[in-house]
Amino acid sequence: AQSVAQPEDQVNVAEGNPLTVKCTYSVSGNPYLFWYVQYPNRGLQFLLKYITGDNLVKGSYGFEAEFNKSQTSFHLKKPSALVSDSALYFCAVRDGNAGNMLTFGGGTRLMVKP
């Protein structure tokens, strides 16, 4: 079975500071990892994904994520946070050897204060 954990319900950061939103996963096969963002009253928007290759993945809006196989983590990062980055962030995993079902984490609310 595959699973995802987002250990922080909320992350607070000041505008201009770097941000990290944590995600750890568990799969039996090769992990395909995703980050999505949800703004209030909106659907989820795709940010980035890891399939294979370079452990640092760059995505939309200046976000990037680092895949760490030994720690089974896929943390989302941004060097300089914006107030407009405030939203709900979801990590998701798919087992590359087991169909197309995504498993989502519970979400982390990012609050960026001016």
Added chain:
Amino acid sequence: NAGVTQTPKFRVLKTGQSMTLLCAQDMNHEYMYWYRQDPGMGLRLIHYSVGEGTTAKGEVPDGYNVSRLKKQNFLLGLESAAPSQTSVYFCASSYSAGPITDTQYFGPGTRLTVL
């Protein structure tokens, strides 16, 4: 392109009533999905479809039925609504299941309240 659209945006039902949620996509995607979102639980897969005329159960299928009569549409039905089905429902679609083309694109959601 409209992407993925959902109808209706909001709905209030009484226990025991039935309704159908409509999802439409104009991206010629083969795969379509229905999720429900509950606070602190992320998104959970209800049912999905890998092509026109096919459906399959996801993680939480009980109390729901689906149909995919046309490639661009995926319907989610509640035959006898229960308060436990109060949730926000999201539809998504993807081109295929391959690693390059499996990114799912989401609709804006339907907020359903069952009294």
